Amino acid sequence: MLFNRSASTPPRQSKARHKAVGALIGDLATAFPAIEFRLAQISKVINAQATLFGESRAVLLYGGLAFHPRVGIDGLCFALLHETGHHLASGGRLPWDPRLACECAADAWAATTGAGKLLEKTGRDFDLKLALNDLALLEASEGSGDGHCHEEKRPGAEFVACWSKDWRARRNGILAKRVVPHDCPLAAIVLDFAQQP
Amino acid sequence: MGALLPSPADQQIVAKLFKRFSGANLDALRNLQEDLFDHHHSLHRVSHRLGIWPDVDLLRPGHQVEKRRWYWLLSSNSKKALHHGNKQDIKNALKKAITGPYQAVIFNAVHDDGSHGTRASDPYKVEVTESGAHAPDGKLHMVLTLYCFQEIDPTESGSDTNPSADPTQPDAGVNEGAIPPAT
Numbered sequence: 026m027l028f029n030r031s032a033s034t035p036p037r038q039s040k041a042r043h044k045a046v047g048a049l050i051g052d053l054a055t056a057f058p059a060i061e062f063r064l065a066q067i068s069k070v071i072n073a074q075a076t077l078f079g080e081s082r083a084v085l086l087y088g089g090l091a092f093h094p095r096v097g098i099d100g101l102c103f104a105l106l107h108e109t110g111h112h113l114a115s116g117g118r119l120p121w122d123p124r125l126a127c128e129c130a131a132d133a134w135a136a137t138t139g140a141g142k143l144l145e146k147t148g149r150d151f152d153l154k155l156a157l158n159d160l161a162l163l164e165a166s167e168g169s170g171d172g173h174c175h176e177e178k179r180p181g182a183e184f185v186a187c188w189s190k191d192w193r194a195r196r197n198g199i200l201a202k203r204v205v206p207h208d209c210p211l212a213a214i215v216l217d218f219a220q221q222p
Numbered sequence: 223m224g225a226l227l228p229s230p231a232d233q234q235i236v237a238k239l240f241k242r243f244s245g246a247n248l249d250a251l252r253n254l255q256e257d258l259f260d261h262h263h264s265l266h267r268v269s270h271r272l273g274i275w276p277d278v279d280l281l282r283p284g285h286q287v288e289k290r291r292w293y294w295l296l297s298s299n300s301k302k303a304l305h306h307g308n309k310q311d312i313k314n315a316l317k318k319a320i321t322g323p324y325q326a327v328i329f330n331a332v333h334d335d336g337s338h339g340t341r342a343s344d345p346y347k348v349e350v351t352e353s354g355a356h357a358p359d360g361k362l363h364m365v366l367t368l369y370c371f372q373e374i375d376p377t378e379s380g381s382d383t384n385p386s387a388d389p390t391q392p393d394a395g396v397n398e399g400a401i402p403p404a405t
Contacts, residue, residue: 027231027232027235027292027295027331027368027370027373027374028229028230028231028232028276028288028291028373028374031373031376065333065335066335067335068333068335068372070333070373071227072225072226072227072229073225073226074224074225074226074332074333075224075225076224076330076332077330077365079351085332085333087333090226104226107226108224108225108226111224119224120237120240120241121233121236121237121239121240121241121328121329122224122236122240122328122330123328124328124353125224126224127224128224128228131224160226160227163227164227
């Protein structure tokens with residue numbers, strides 16, 4: 026996280042928000058005990074991250090996202106499930122770390138298997154459409170502005186071309202119960218929600 | 223590392239590093255008749271010769287802002303950049319990767335709240351581990367993690383996009399010494 030974006034809007038650091046974030050992390054930890062969930066409270070980075078500390082699989086929720094005023098608990102729930110999906114989903118791998126599932130595999134897992142297991146183990150449900158709308162608004166307000174990543178295209182440049190950088194396509198794909206990696210150069214297989222266990 | 227909101231510059235750096243330090247490309251570095259990680263070589267010049275920098279420019283397309291900031295991180299004497307010990311740790315790790323039995327090197331950048339020893343005046347720590355039980359296909363991977371107390375200062379505009387040559391052959395000039403990948 027060297028080039029990440031920090032929050033430009035004041036965080037929502039109310040007691041109620043702290044309590045809600047803590048309860049969410051607690052539920053995720055209950056549903057997925059193999060994963061360590063951490064809140065990096067002091068960080069202003071607007072993101073969440075799946076990583077490994079030695080043999081330990083972890084999900085980090087950064088303060089810039091956890092307390093962002095544009096993102097509700099539903100959005101945070103999807104974010105944490107997406108990161109958990111990096112650890113637990115099968116299918117395509119990240120091109121820079123074969124220990125982790127790729128973005129579309131993590132999204133599909135979060136919206137299906139992950140959400141189902143969270144509900145089963147803790148009773149926590151969330152509104153997927155509301156969650157994705159929150160995250161799209163966040164991308165529009167804090168990101169590049171149009172949901173697209175502008176990469177410098179010049180001879181010799183290497184690209185990490187991933188559908189997940191286009192938020193509109195990503196949100197629509199998840200809501201239509203189909204992620205769209207047909208031309209994804211990163212994923213080894215085509216994922217369809219119907220193929221998910 | 224996997225992130226909810228893609229950070230294209232971060233992704234490009236770790237993807238390019240992984241590609242360069244895996245498979246046939248790692249073998250090519252092993253066969254190179256040059257010790258890229260001795261004290262004659264600077265990390266930012268080696269990064270330049272290997273073609274490892276972010277191609278993205280989110281805010282000012284065409285200005286190579288992220289590339290400049292990457293080189294600033296690798297070369298600046300600022301206390302907010304990598305210090306000499308960090309750079310030596312990275313060079314030692316990469317030398318070990320080239321001489322050791324590794325299939326690849328996985329690069330990882332993670333925020334640290336201080337629990338791994340970072341602080342505002344010493345914002346980066348390097349940790350080298352092995353993939354162990356999570357090794358893909360049972361093959362041994364080195365994992366090089368950079369713990370970051372903070373991201374690169376957003377106001378930092380960066381340094382030269384074409385760093386001067388190291389005082390060593392065959393790195394004879396600013397526009398020479400490129401090391402093409404094997405694949």
